[in-house]
Amino acid sequence: MIKKIFLLIVLASLMSGCSGSDNPADNRAKIALKSTGDILIGAASPWAEKRNLLWEGISMAANEINQKGGLLGGRKISIVKGDDKGDLTTGQIVAQSFADNENVVAVLGHSSSYVSVPVSIMYQYYGLVMVSPLSTGYKLTTQGYPQIFRNIPSDRIFGEKLAEFCRKKGFNNVLIYHINDDYGRGQSNAFEISALSNGLTVLDRSSYDDLSSARSFREEIKFWQDNYEFDAIFLAGVMPKAAEFVVEARKMGVTVPIVGGDALDHPKLIEIAGSAAENVYAGSVFHPDFAYPAMQEFLEKFRKTYGKEPDIAATQGYEAMMVIAEGIKNAGCTVPADIAHALHSLKAFKGLTGDFSFDENGDVVGKPMIMKVVKGGKFHLVEN
Structure with missing residues (x-):
């Protein structure tokens, strides 16, 4: 605990000059309380990666929310995209750009634990909520940061x-x-x-x-x-x-x-x-043959929207966007600390493979792990 406090103090001394406030988290919260426009959510990943359909999942979820009237009386979700290239140095630059934008209240990402774990201290210090759809590294949620979450099981x-x-x-x-x-x-x-x-x-x-x-x-x-x-x-x-x-x-x-x-x-x-x-x-946590109605509904919408098959990144990105929206709705505002409190209080969020919640560390609880095996050049679901 002493080490964590020391790191936060050092970070504060290094970054306070850039924030325009001695307490950037409080400053972000004050702005969020007064804000009535679009709700800004950051999204970070190596977007150029050939396989990565994380963006498609996040974007589809945001469009669905907006088409249904948005949140908090009609406010739209607006995504701020940041390409971390799967590189720590670039990831830190992207994280700092989100932190410097005081209208950003949450971040979806990063894909790699190599990036997400080190930058999580920055998000906590600057008062953003972070939900990582793909980072399984256990250190992400063992640092004592109440605004850091993941919607994928840990290592x-x-x-x-x-x-x-x-x-x-x-x-x-x-x-x-x-x-x-x-x-x-x-x-x-x-x-x-x-x-x-x-x-x-x-x-x-x-x-x-x-x-x-x-x-x-x-x-x-x-x-x-x-x-x-x-x-x-x-x-x-x-x-x-x-x-x-x-x-x-x-x-x-x-x-x-x-x-x-x-x-x-x-x-x-x-x-x-x-x-x-x-x-x-x-x-x-994903296979198209997973027999759950929400998953089958998602697959149908994704194929219709993009004309291709989703992957694990697509499903995780979609869920992460939807769970952040649920946190905002339950909080009744976009103050990040209140969103985080609402996420910790979730009892049964309707995910694509069943209900899940978050524990006190921000780890997902209730999401089933499935097994798949390569046969005939394709992944097949292994029946329990």
């Missing part, structure tokens, strides 16, 4: 559920391979702890980084083949390296299932790995 939840899945499938002897960053370490730590409590044996654990080559993958795989008999590999990796690892594993004759989290739920897995992606399992 801890994914790791625990994936270990339970391995137990149910009889993958009793597993290897762990992860990217050496907060995402990979966090999800692998949770998986390993839960694996042990589920009676699984973790034979070995190793990591890679963005500079790892096909040769380094082959060396790791050869070591495993020479020393262990394993039922599955747990892969906490991101694209494109995770797909490249899958290719090398299959080339070397590894036929056991490869199991991973939400980062494997990505079109590039199949695009890069091709047939090597067969029998790769991914934990996720």
Whole structure:
């Protein structure tokens, strides 16, 4: 707690000259109380990423809200778009631009925990609400910031559920391979702890980084083949390296299932790995075959609007925009602290896969994790 307070004090001393106020959060709240125009919401992600349909989801939700008369007696949602390029330095610049705009009351983003975790202190200090649709890094909601939320399960939840899945499938002897960053370490730590409590044996654990080559993958795989008999590999990796690892594993004759989290739920897995992606399992919160009326209604609207299939980013962006709108409606104003209080008080928000709420840390509660597997070049829903 002392460290958190110190960081906030240092940030305040560095940034107060830019804000025009000794307390930028209070200043934002005063402006929000008087505001009667459009409600400004920031949206941050690497928009140029080929797979990223987050914008389409956010935009569709905002248009629906506006077409139904807006919020608070007719005020429209207006989205301020910021491209963080998936880069921390750029993400900090984008976050500062949102913070400097005192009419912005909330931010949807960022997509990567590598960006969202460090910039969350800025949003808290400047008094914005943040809802991250795709950041699973556990640190995001363990900092004690009451205005920071996510509508996707954390790495801890994914790791625990994936270990339970391995137990149910009889993958009793597993290897762990992860990217050496907060995402990979966090999800692998949770998986390993839960694996042990589920009676699984973790034979070995190793990591890679963005500079790892096909040769380094082959060396790791050869070591495993020479020393262990394993039922599955747990892969906490991101694209494109995770797909490249899958290719090398299959080339070397590894036929056991490869199991991973939400980062494997990505079109590039199949695009890069091709047939090597067969029998790769991914934990996720989205699949078009998910039998829930709200999801099917969303799919129909999305296809009609954009003429293409949505992905996990689209559904998460849509939900994040809708949940912010619900917070504003329940708060009866656009004061960020009041919106955050309303979000913490939500009991059963009607999401695309069922009702969910937020706990005291801002983590989503009640959102189911599903499993999907690549068969015949496509992701298929794994029935429980």
